[in-house]
Structure formats: structure tokens, C-alpha cells
Amino acid sequence: MAKTRKKNPFYLGFHYTAPNAPWQNNNQPEHYLSMYENCPFESVPPLKNDDLRDQLKGYYASITAMDANIGRLVDWLEEKGLLLGDSMKERDHLVVYDEYGPVRMIREKEWKYVHRYPYGPHELYDILNDPDERVNLIDAEEQQDTVAAIKRS
Incomplete structure (x- = not known):
């Protein structure tokens, strides 16, 4: 199958409810919920009740779980020889599109970039040093060249 893969285009569509x-x-x-137990949710208006906080924890947990499962899917596709190159090391990036927004996510070996059209908020994470995506580096002056390079990809 790997030999025919290199000659034929490949498209995979899959959909999450999250x-x-x-x-x-x-x-x-629970694994994903616990990641947001102490999250201040600074990017949302002040939280006035625990129910809203629980919903935000669930919302962010669902996105994190979806992201982790996209990684599992990529690993499986690599094992089956359905992606070009032998591993993520040989591919520049993987692009995921969201049907709402629209949102564009580019995940590279070292970086994850999320671009929300038209005005954001945008996100940049150093996957190697921050695998739980706790520190958004989108506004870090020293990462602006990285953002520009990813946007060109």
C-alpha cells in the first residue's frame, strides 16, 4: 500500500462533535478535565459561578482530548504508511481546518499555531517544552519570526 500511496493523492475527512x-x-x-482544574481562564470574562467554570473546564477538556486524538490518528496513519515521509520529522506540518470560524491549526514537530479569522485570538505553543499548552507565546517578541514562518507555510 505504501508504494501506491506515493502515486495517488490521499484525503481523509473525519469529524468530531467536540x-x-x-x-x-x-x-x-477526567484526565483532560484535571488539566484545567486550576486554570484562571483569563481569556474569558470574569466567572460569576461554579457552573460556568465547570462548563469552561469541560469545553477546554474536550478540545484538548480532540487534539490528543488527532495526534493518535496521525501516529496510526504513519504506522500504516498512509502519510508521505516516514515520520513527522520528514513532513513540515499538518494542517487541520475547522468548519466554524473558520479556524486554521498548523501543527509542526515543535510548534502548534492556531489562527482564528479574522481577528483572533490566535495561539502559539512550543509543543516540545510545553506539551500541555499552558503558555500561549503568540505575543512573545522573540517568537514573531516563528509566527511569520508558520503563516507562510
């Missing part, structure tokens, strides 16, 4: 409601804690895996 991050659509319900977002309550019992609808998300």
Missing part, C-alpha cells in the same frame, strides 16, 4: 455542548464534567475524560 467542542459542542454538553460540557459538564461528567461528559469529558
Whole structure:
């Protein structure tokens, strides 16, 4: 199959229900919920009740779980020889499009960039040093060349 793969185009469409409601804690895996237990959610308006906080934890947990499963899918496709190159090391990046927004996510070996049209908020994460994506580097002066290079890809 790997030999024919190099001669033929390949498209894979797959769809998640995440991050659509319900977002309550019992609808998300505990592993991902715990990642947001102490999150201040600084990018949203002030939280006035615990129910809203629980929904935000569930929302972000669903996105994180989806991202992790996209990684699992890429690993599986690599094992089956369905992607060009032997590994992510040989490919420049993987592009994921969201049907709403629209949102463009580019994931490279070292970086994850999220671009929300038209005005953001945008995100940049150093996957090697921040695998849990806790520090958004999009506004870091020293990363502006990285952002520009990813945008050109």
C-alpha cells in the first residue's frame, strides 16, 4: 500500500462533535478535565459561578482530548504508511481546518499555531517544552519570526 500511496493523492475527512455542548464534567475524560482544574481562564470574562467554570473546564477538556486524538490518528496513519515521509520529522506540518470560524491549526514537530479569522485570538505553543499548552507565546517578541514562518507555510 505504501508504494501506491506515493502515486495517488490521499484525503481523509473525519469529524468530531467536540467542542459542542454538553460540557459538564461528567461528559469529558477526567484526565483532560484535571488539566484545567486550576486554570484562571483569563481569556474569558470574569466567572460569576461554579457552573460556568465547570462548563469552561469541560469545553477546554474536550478540545484538548480532540487534539490528543488527532495526534493518535496521525501516529496510526504513519504506522500504516498512509502519510508521505516516514515520520513527522520528514513532513513540515499538518494542517487541520475547522468548519466554524473558520479556524486554521498548523501543527509542526515543535510548534502548534492556531489562527482564528479574522481577528483572533490566535495561539502559539512550543509543543516540545510545553506539551500541555499552558503558555500561549503568540505575543512573545522573540517568537514573531516563528509566527511569520508558520503563516507562510
